[in-house]
Amino acid sequence: MNKEKRRLIFERLKAANPAPTTELNYGNPFQLLVAVILSAQATDKGVNRATERLFRVVEKPADVLELGEQRLKDYIKTIGLFNSKARNIVAACDILQTRHHGEVPRDREALEALPGVGRKTANVILNTAFGEPTIAVDTHIFRVANRTGLAPGKTVLEVERRLEKFVPAPFKKDAHHWLILLGRYTCMARKPRCPACPIRDLCEYRHKTVDG
DSSP states (O other): OOHHHHHHHHHHHHHHOSSOOOSSOOSSHHHHHHHHHHTTTSOHHHHHHHHHHHTTTOSSHHHHHHHOHHHHHHHHTTSTTHHHHHHHHHHHHHHHHHHSTTOOOSOHHHHHTSTTOOHHHHHHIIIIITOOOOOOOOHHHHHHHHHHSSSOOSSHHHHHHHHHHHSOGGGHHHHHHHHHHHHHHTSOSSSOOGGGOTTTTTOOOTTOOSOO
16 A cells, blocks of 8 residues: 555545544543553443443542442443453552552553553553554554555554554544544444445455445
8 A cells, every 4th residue: 555545544534533532431541541441352332331430439540549449340340351450450540649649651661561551551541641643553453454455464563563654644643543433333344334434445455345
């Protein structure tokens, strides 16, 4: 895929959705961090149902520490792996409180040092909470990048590096959201909705569907 085609792809995605954002509900960077940790192997809708109650009582790390691990579990028990996620969130809050004055750090290394936070989660926080032009590659973005020919790679990190290289600078800040939404609702795994896709003619997928 050439440079011009990539630019056209993002121009169309921007035209269709000028101000994309995460579908996770949150009120501040700390709540976003909690939501993203909870979203691993879970749907955003499922996370939002749990955090609707949780975020009424939790706005900062100190609130979680006061709540305690067991009571936290009561709020998130509908989410997969809630036991380990609760443990990680409490441990992360302890670090945030003792090392970062209760604030979410705007630093990749510091973020990845938090329990339950890997590179993908750190990228989401840096991008969504702080406006950094990072691209968090999840299963949807990995599929879209490979299927369309936008930034093919065999590993998540390889796709991330290629997206960082190939996405035109004016579109980098929002690229993560455009691509994840495209993968979630149009370029789906089993049967992509190619006729409804805004970049159908630019995509290099050889097995486009003709209905759906």
